[in-house]
Amino acid sequence: QSALTQPASVSGSPGQSITISCTGTSSDVGGYTHVSWYQQHPGKAPKLMIFDVSNRPSGAPNRFSGSKSDNTASLTISGLQTEDEADYYCSSYTSSNTYVFGTGTKVSVL
């Protein structure tokens, strides 16, 4: 199972909006609504930010939103804040009860 493709880095100024893409195939992203997004700060465990494409868990700020079109999912951070600087990973459920993660995107707040 190949990793989902994400841009290596995305940057923005405080208050701006950024979008991170996550491209897979019809066997993962395109075939299921079980796409999730994780934020990871250095030395910490990943933190769930979005599940099932567009749902936010309690504790995730409402400036984080998710969407999907065909084989590509997207995470948008609106009103970028300095604490949003971190690595972000997408993940998708695939066939046979397996999961695949993305290659990761480093978000920098300029």
Add this chain to the structure above:
Amino acid sequence: EVQLLESGGGLVQPGGSLRLSCAASGFTFSTYVMRWVRQAPGKGPEWVSSISGRGGSTYYADSVKGRFTISRDNSQNTLYLQINSLRDEDTAVYYCAKGGDTAARYFQHWGQGTLVTVSS
């Protein structure tokens, strides 16, 4: 409050074995699918294995199939990962994780991780 606490990591030679444990609390352990996810240094997370609530169904990534065995003891609220025939590329932080509900196909709760280093 959900708590997941991994242990059992360490330095091991190639070809060696380790048994990782994950002590769970704050939820009804036996009703949740539990999973192991690992993250090599400087790399993204990689799903390793999942086990159903009663332990009757197990699933593995191709990269570990035949070498790793996931199991659970619901009487002790503990998840295990037996890792054999270790390779350099198995060096990683190993996390146990669970979803937000019993049918969840995402990873909401994570432990702090335990580091496995494979080196001679």
